[in-house]
Amino acid sequence: MFCFQCQEAAKGIGCTLKGVCGKNDTTARAMDLLLFTVRGISIVATELRKNGKQPCDKLNTFVTDALFSTITNANFDDDSIYTRVDEGFIKRNKLIGKALEMGISLPEIDELKWNGTREQYDEKAAKVGVMRETNEDIRSLKELIVYGLKGMAAYLEHANRLGYNDVSLHAFIQNTLATITVDNLSTEELTTLALKTGEMGVQTMALLDTANTSSYGHPEITSVSIGVRNNPGILISGHDLHDLEQLLEQTKDRGVDVYTHGEMLPAHYYPAFKKYPHFAGNYGNAWWKQREEFTAFNGPIIFTTNCIVPPLPGASYTERMFTSNSTGFPGCKHISTDENGHKDYSEVIAIAKNCAAPTEIEHGEIVGGFAHNQVMQLANKVVDAVKSGAIRKFIVMAGCDGRMRGREYYTSFAEQLPKDTVILTAGCAKYRYNKLPLGDINGIPRVLDAGQCNDSYSLAVIALKLKEVFQLNDINELPIVYNIAWYEQKAVIVLLALLYLGVKEIHLGPTLPAFISPNVAKVLVENFGINGIGSVEGDLQKFGLNR
Numbered sequence: 144m145f146c147f148q149c150q151e152a153a154k155g156i157g158c159t160l161k162g163v164c165g166k167n168d169t170t171a172r173a174m175d176l177l178l179f180t181v182r183g184i185s186i187v188a189t190e191l192r193k194n195g196k197q198p199c200d201k202l203n204t205f206v207t208d209a210l211f212s213t214i215t216n217a218n219f220d221d222d223s224i225y226t227r228v229d230e231g232f233i234k235r236n237k238l239i240g241k242a243l244e245m246g247i248s249l250p251e252i253d254e255l256k257w258n259g260t261r262e263q264y265d266e267k268a269a270k271v272g273v274m275r276e277t278n279e280d281i282r283s284l285k286e287l288i289v290y291g292l293k294g295m296a297a298y299l300e301h302a303n304r305l306g307y308n309d310v311s312l313h314a315f316i317q318n319t320l321a322t323i324t325v326d327n328l329s330t331e332e333l334t335t336l337a338l339k340t341g342e343m344g345v346q347t348m349a350l351l352d353t354a355n356t357s358s359y360g361h362p363e364i365t366s367v368s369i370g371v372r373n374n375p376g377i378l379i380s381g382h383d384l385h386d387l388e389q390l391l392e393q394t395k396d397r398g399v400d401v402y403t404h405g406e407m408l409p410a411h412y413y414p415a416f417k418k419y420p421h422f423a424g425n426y427g428n429a430w431w432k433q434r435e436e437f438t439a440f441n442g443p444i445i446f447t448t449n450c451i452v453p454p455l456p457g458a459s460y461t462e463r464m465f466t467s468n469s470t471g472f473p474g475c476k477h478i479s480t481d482e483n484g485h486k487d488y489s490e491v492i493a494i495a496k497n498c499a500a501p502t503e504i505e506h507g508e509i510v511g512g513f514a515h516n517q518v519m520q521l522a523n524k525v526v527d528a529v530k531s532g533a534i535r536k537f538i539v540m541a542g543c544d545g546r547m548r549g550r551e552y553y554t555s556f557a558e559q560l561p562k563d564t565v566i567l568t569a570g571c572a573k574y575r576y577n578k579l580p581l582g583d584i585n586g587i588p589r590v591l592d593a594g595q596c597n598d599s600y601s602l603a604v605i606a607l608k609l610k611e612v613f614q615l616n617d618i619n620e621l622p623i624v625y626n627i628a629w630y631e632q633k634a635v636i637v638l639l640a641l642l643y644l645g646v647k648e649i650h651l652g653p654t655l656p657a658f659i660s661p662n663v664a665k666v667l668v669e670n671f672g673i674n675g676i677g678s679v680e681g682d683l684q685k686f687g688l689n690r
């Protein structure tokens with residue numbers, strides 16, 4: 144295996160024996176073969192589109208789900224990945240049949256020609272991973288694009304599940320996979336395509352924002368309890384709000400409470416979910432603390448998306464852990480979705496009823512809900528605070544959290560920021576500082592949480608609005624600095640989106656991506672001012688944030 148798609152890539156180079164994330168080499172290869180089938184499908188689907196034939200919704204869904212299932216910490220189940228590979232080859236061959244019927248000539252390429260049995264999958268998979276591209280810089284840019292597409296696919300899948308779709312986004316994903324496979328693009332062309340991916344990422348996040356806010360209302364300032372109640376609980380993790388809605392409906396008046404975990408915390412900010420009296424609060428922290436926290440939770444846990452940390456052998460909670468959608472873990476029950484998008488949580492509820500109530504690990508409240516609509520309602524207050532100098536600078540500290548020790552940097556950075564600064568956050572990165580007593584500025588909290596990582600879109604909307612209010616020509620003239628933490632591929636699409644929007648001088652940590660080659664890094668530094676992080680003191684000084 145060779146995998147270098149996330150921030151934890153072994154030695155900052157890549158995982159070769161087993162993933163630091165816990166992914167087995169067999170799983171990594173299964174994923175490489177799945178991506179091989181997806182590339183094949185994308186090549187034919189793109190040719191069909193060029194000839195006026197739109198592939199069906201099911202095919203689009205297959206591609207987004209396949210990409211999503213290869214995101215870091217989403218799926219550890221070889222069987223579920225190989226089932227997708229089987230299905231992928233069937234779909235690809237059907238599409239090839241259709242293309243030939245229409246007289247379309249297809250490229251002579253392995254992705255379209257190879258057919259094999261399950262027994263041959265592992266051997267084939269070993270030859271189709273990221274190292275198949277021998278030029279380091281081309282590989283770097285292609286993978287940058289593929290990881291961006293994975294993040295985009297994840298966000299598109301959430302929007303689709305709420306009934307919001309835009310076929311041009313599916314077409315872009317497939318067209319891009321096809322073009323980087325078939326055409327010999329130069330590094331310049333690939334850089335342009337990476338920025339185009341960022342543009343499409345903005346559109347996807349905008350679509351998801353519309354899907355979420357049209358379905359559940361605009362996020363509003365909300366205090367969320369982090370303590371526990373006396374009923375047994377169900378913990379729901381991941382990012383999918385549609386799944387949460389179904390769970391809340393099915394658990395009504397059943398004597399169990401529902402708690403959010405990790406990236407599901409922002410669900411509390413949506414008006415539609417406030418009507419459920421059994422929607423109890425948020426339990427725990429970012430994804431990487433789940434082993435201890437799931438043990439203490441005592442009740443069933445549902446994963447709607449990544450990030451799963453493989454439970455240790457003999458972990459008390461494995462039997463009450465459920466996966467769904469693109470996620471999977473061997474030995475855990477998978478909740479399937481029927482034709483109408485419905486999930487049946489009756490087994491989860493039955494287990495919950497026999498569990499003890501969660502053990503309290505924290506108590507108190509955290510405040511969030513500062514997505515674009517809410518911030519705009521406070522716009523006058525914010526603008527006045529900037530004009531009067533009460534707010535000197537905003538620091539965008541969005542992105543991911545992770546278990547790497549160096550991430551303590553983000554807590555110290557937040558603590559040491561001068562008191563006339565405000566943190567704008569989104570994603571699970573917030574858990575590094577959202578429970579600190581950072582206070583407020585004239586009633587504006589010093590940590591404004593917009594929501595999940597996809598709600599970084601909200602931060603971009605806020606920045607663009609401020610640019611308009613302050614009548615600036617360039618987004619980079621705003622008193623905003625970017626100190627972003629990344630972990631997996633959704634952060635890659637957020638980063639590409641920011642680059643597309645023209646944001647310069649982004650600091651990215653805790654380490655720069657292993658998949659960025661030295662030459663590509665040079666381009667990112669020279670053209671976009673992207674930089675790593677240093678010491679807290681040094682960086683505060685660099686940002687002009689001395690106390």
Ligand code: FSO
Nearest residue numbers: 450543570571596633634
């Ligand atoms: Fe975090 Fe995991 Fe949302 Fe990621 S939960 S790390 S960026 O999956 O998706 O922020």
Ligand code: SF4
Nearest residue numbers: 146149158162163164
């Ligand atoms: Fe390694 Fe990250 Fe890939 Fe897991 S996802 S195998 S930790 S690079």
